[in-house]
Amino acid sequence: MSTSETFEQRLRNRAAGIGQLLEHILADAPESDEIARPPRLLQAMRHGVLNGGKRLRPFLVIESAAIFGGSALAARRVGAALECLHCYSLVHDDLPAMDDDDLRRGQPTVHIAFDEATAILAGDGLLTLAFDIIAAPETPLADREKTQLVLALSRAAGIGGMVGGQALDLAAEKDRPGEQGIVTLQAMKTGALIRFACEAGAILSAASTEDRQRMRRFGEIIGRAFQIADDLLDLTADAATLGKAAGKDAARGKGTLVALHGKEWAEAELTRLIDEATALLAPYGDRAAILVEAAHFVAQRKN
Template identity: 75%
Template structure:
């Protein structure tokens, strides 16, 4: 018997469907103004990397953080899709043989397996570039100032001081396992930075005060840390069929994780602490923050 779906999970699923529908439109075959044409095989590979399911948690956090401050929902959805394109690029490239060398992603062959390595690289490049295209596009109904701030924040989250730098640390960890502080830094960059951006983006979209932006950035940092800690627990306790990707790979490669360093019991207690910290941080917004509070709990307690 399937477990009962909670109202929060229903809302997350509805948001994922909205994101998927808009991504399908954005990744249609019709060229946009100033584009010459969209090569069919490259576009198919991009779709394979971006339209293969997933919870769409990051776009959800963008939409809900914007809603908390009265931001435009249509603009938030487009920014969420931009973030999802960038996130999908990172997965396509991380799965490559030169990186994490994975054959399975969300229960399907990875892009370089379904197509080839060169096409996977180009698909990732194109998804990365398209993220900033979507934000800058006139169809994203935001002020130029908001778009500039979003592009800067996303660039900082995704680049050398964020996700890409975190992947560099992750590759180095295969040769020499980092200490606790190194693991925290690596995970804050590779995983946490995009989740931090997702929560901060809503305040930019809504034009919220700097204090709210700082608060939501911190909320995103905490949720990002909880997400990675839960991921490490799942890597230890789940199988590939449940995860939709290979399980136990970090341990097999000798990569250090906080779970491996401190144990499962500590990790479960730490997740509870992180959820408590995140919840307390946004309690100032009252009932309006209920969905984001539930999102923090979901991230910590998810099973896949």
Template identity: 70%
Template sequence: MDANRDTFETRLKNNAHEIEALLDLLLSPSSLSDEIARPETLRDAMHYAVLNGGKRLRPFLVVESAALLGGDAEAALRVGAALECVHCYSLVHDDLPAMDDDDLRRGKPTVHIKFDEATAILAGDSLLTYAFDIIAAPETTLPDTSKASLVLALARAAGLGGMAGGQALDLAAENQAPDEAGIIRLQAMKTGALIRFACEAGAVISASPPEDRRRLRAFGEKIGLAFQLADDILDLTSDIATMGKATGKDAARGKGTLIALRGMEWAEAQLREHVRDAEALLAPYGPRASILTAAAHFIADRKS
């Protein structure tokens, strides 16, 4: 596992560089065809929102799930960049005073602090819209049927029944703590849906059989649960310097978490079980799945 971890960490870092270079290019000052102009302050805020650090885990999962199944690497990178735009839009909006009211993100001022609230709202709106532009654009060299499948899957993962709906449930949880099933549903929507899409996208990009799509979707669901559980543990055990954002906020706001309901020992055991389930889903692919297996362990073991 140590050798695999070294390979995983190298590939994660290299992918982050590639994604950031592509995002920088996509958010250049030059207008695209059919764009009238790119307002400087808005573009600057979008650029700041997506290029202020981060592991780029979600696009990495797109790229590696596509690689596992022989998908086009360049197309996977563009789909990963689109997904990162959606993820970063969600962070910009989650940080707003009307939502989680955070001043720090990845150790830097949040977009509404760096710029202003109106610009932050528009930056989030524009990043969400741009994600679907990136997938649909001719530069993403996939069949139209694959692009339509990706657009539909990403829209479902990001919207009312996915991430945005999960954020609504999260805000409601400040007033009435959900039960265990409600917490799991909230987390599967707010955090898990985009991670599920990241893994499932590889099967769409590679035009793999339905069984591969179902298997990678299930893998994404498992590591999505692991990601949020690890996040909840870090929220209680880490600090601002390590996390790059405020910690302990869920407890301070009285939000229910699985740890609050079941305890830390249960949470750590459940986290290990999610990783075992994720490994089992990848077992049919043998050694070819070593990077995705390492990703599951990384999600569970991360410190920030």
């Protein structure tokens, strides 16, 4: 990071680069072995993924890889893959059968802008595209690293990760979980993809097992911080600030750690998590400075 570039500027610049890459990937022309790209489906997929957003997860992939000298192009493509998977989850979560949201990142959700069937297919397309991007020859990685990334992302996104977390979240509307249940739910629904983002940088760089585990733990910590900050915002921010409906978890009676312990506890816990994350990255010295800033950003964000 140059001396004149702030963390927020770097985040925006990385986001712009990921957006351009996603626009290229979601071009009209079919790839080899694709027969055709239906225009309405493609338009809905673009609506779901090219609608702004901080691109935090790709940012974490890119900056984690930079610590270990990994390929910048590979990191960008893995980050774009992760963003496709993340956005698929948002498209599906917004559906009436799930969280029933009309607004996402300040714009109509995909099923509102198009229709429910198209939104389901757009999510399916983005999910599949994520693994396509990793496996594609344009991603300059050895097969070993690609296989490890596919496995790690599958485990983070599937039944024991994000999808399972969404199932627990839906169940929580009828049967509110206790504290450990909330921790498990949030680690799966939100934390697993953030954990993957940080671990992926080490994987694609062919870093040591110790480094991979260290980055995995860093991801778990900031994933927890992200969710606590999100729950705080859900209580205190308005829809215009969030770019989505505010206060919905409370309205649905869903339990959160913030609701359980209060605002002061949440703020103290965020400070503790930042300290733990910073200590974890200490062995990397100045190489990890940007990720330390990222931990602060996650905990202190306003939307």
